Amino acid sequence: MSSLFEAEINRQNTKSAKWDLVKHLYGSEDVLPMWVADMDLKVPEVVTKALQDRVDHGIFGYTLIDTSVKESVSNWVNTMHHWKINKSWLQFSPGVITTLHMAVQTFTNEQDNILIQTPVYPPFYQIIETHNRKVVKNPLLFVNGKYEIDFDDMEQKMQQGIKAFILCNPHNPVGRVWSKEELIKIIELCKKYHVLILSDEIHADLVYPSYQHIPIASLDDEIRDKTITCMSPTKTFNLAGLQASYAVVPNKEMREQLDQMFQKQGIHGINTMGIAALEAAYTDGAEWLASLKDHLLKNATMIKDMLKDCEEITMIEPEGTYLIWLDFRKLGFTQEELKELLQKEAKVGLNDGVSFGIEGTGFMRVNIATTSERVKEGMSRIIHAVKNR
Known part of the structure; x- marks a missing residue:
């Protein structure tokens, strides 16, 4: 079952809001989208x-x-x-x-x-x-x-x-x-x-x-x-x-x-x-869901481990959802500066924390319902950009 969640599936040119709006939303086609709340994972075979x-x-x-x-x-x-x-x-x-x-x-x-x-x-x-x-x-x-x-x-x-x-x-x-x-x-x-x-x-x-x-x-x-x-x-x-x-x-x-x-x-x-x-x-679908949650937990744990060497970013420990709330406030950036760093330097498309309310200033939301390799790639880009800002 785990192999199902590690298959790299190309969603471009499928009228996917997540993938086909990248240039429109982030200004460049080489941005890795990790924003809108859907998965890059195939549905259960029974479906x-x-x-x-x-x-x-x-x-x-x-x-x-x-x-x-x-x-x-x-x-x-x-x-x-x-x-x-x-x-x-x-x-x-x-x-x-x-x-x-x-x-x-x-x-x-x-x-x-x-x-x-x-x-x-x-x-x-x-x-x-x-x-x-x-x-x-x-x-x-x-x-x-x-x-x-x-x-x-x-x-x-x-x-x-x-x-x-x-x-x-x-x-x-x-x-x-x-x-x-x-x-x-x-x-x-x-x-x-x-x-x-x-x-x-x-x-x-x-x-x-x-x-x-x-x-x-x-x-x-x-x-x-x-x-x-x-x-x-x-x-x-x-x-x-x-x-x-x-x-x-x-x-x-x-x-x-x-x-x-x-x-x-x-x-x-x-x-x-x-x-x-x-x-x-x-x-x-219950068996598929159990495997999915194992996969999501693995991805969340991987992010937590990757951030151990990047004190500027804090992951808010998730109790539910496949959406991770990241705290960038230690950078001391304005929200526009943070967005610029992530979009133009890291080349990763996240949900702007301020879109959830002014209380989201300094935060970003990342979607981990994708392959572990994409999560690793996205977080690596973010960490590299932060450390080389």
Whole structure:
């Protein structure tokens, strides 16, 4: 299985956002892209076969999401995350971001305050601002090399009036997998101040050893009915281009309201190939996923080892996701100087830390869901550029 993840696959000229936008984004074609959150790794063979079977069938008419698809989802969530969900709770969607857009429009009003924990996935800002809601930040605390939630600040913000809170768990980009104790504190505050939870758990399956992802809605019956949990196989199995996700919405009234918003916007479930891939991955993809996580851990460990001889860069130890948060602040560079160093000297394309919020100043995000050789090459370039600046 490990050989699957070490095969160098040329993704150029495949309409890949990651590879075919390199010159546009970084000004040169010789930049190694290690940014957008998809993998340079082939999907499980069971997924390829399911998709090929659909192609061979040769008919691509209207498709329904039947009981077997729903059971594959409920079984996966139960097995992987110890949360028994009812099939009727599921709302299917092309993507988590699509669902968050629908939820914000359905359950909040213009000028409502929506809380996020920064630095955080850039679309969260866009979702809130696009619909004329107000972004309220609860910046994470960086304590002894690890990010923590500032619960005092969170309560102060909620006291001022927060309609909804977009939780990111596991957190992108800092890699935290929030503990049961942390999640319970969040639940207590959201119950106290009547705050709706919109939980982005798209990276739920990508958690490292000794950590366990816990769906926040699984911890409390009351909060379960005030939470929309967004999940998807797309990050787990590298299916982003197939656009397949779902929300778990236990509250019947909320589920119906959300469905009405999807209908109002003309968005109807997921496409034929997305359905086939989702069901195959969730039915027979567990062994592949276990091997993938071993591969990702190997890559993360390699980066940590490589940085032992480069004190100017610190890797924030990841608990989940295949996205590594790198701290370059010891260089004393401005963000523009840091970007210039990485793009023009190192020739590596990373995600700019500031795109996740001002709290990301001095940081960059690197994607390690690629071959070990590419990770080694990218980090070697970065370290060489830093040492020879």
